[in-house]
Amino acid sequence: MLRTLGIKGMAKALRQALSDRNIDLSHSDCLELIAKQFGVKDWNALSAAIGQDAGDKPLLFSIVGDEIKLHRTTQRLDVNDADLSGSRFNDANLSGISFNQINFSGAKFNDSNMTGWYVNDVNLSGSRFQNINLSGVAFSNCRIPGAMLDGVPLEEIVEAYRKSQVS
DSSP states (O other): OOOHHHHHHHHHHHHHHHHHTTOOOOHHHHHHHHHHHTTSSSHHHHHHHHOSOGGGSOEEEEEETTEEEEEEOOSOOEEEEEEOTTOEEESOBOTTOEEEEEEOTTOEEESOBOTTOEEESOBOTTOEEESOBOTTOEEESOBOTTOEETTEEHHHHHHHHHHHHHO
16 A cells, blocks of 8 residues: 555655765655656645545556556455566555465565455465464465465464364
């Protein structure tokens, strides 16, 4: 989920990267550049699009040609047969999403809401889940070797769960 603080963090990182290349821009200028990348007029327009509480205003972005487009969605997302290996999901609201036959190997999920996920026939090998909400998640026929949840191997968590069910 896109939030104002995330955009400001992007602008800060951009400013530092440019500074490392001896290009000095103000934070405001970097905010304006980020806004242009999202296809809006300026920082004020982007900030207004995000709103004060992005939690009730889902925003997504998509790449169209050479531009990144910002748009709202209220639709439930179902993802099928896609390669998302190595993807990064930071501060994302992924609640209620269905994933079927997805390659998430090596993906990183950070500070994200994943409540109500339905995950079927998904490769999670080597994925990292850090500080996430997995309430109500249903995993079916998933590959998890090397996947970690807050530093604990998922295989160990699954094994402990299976043993608790036998007792």
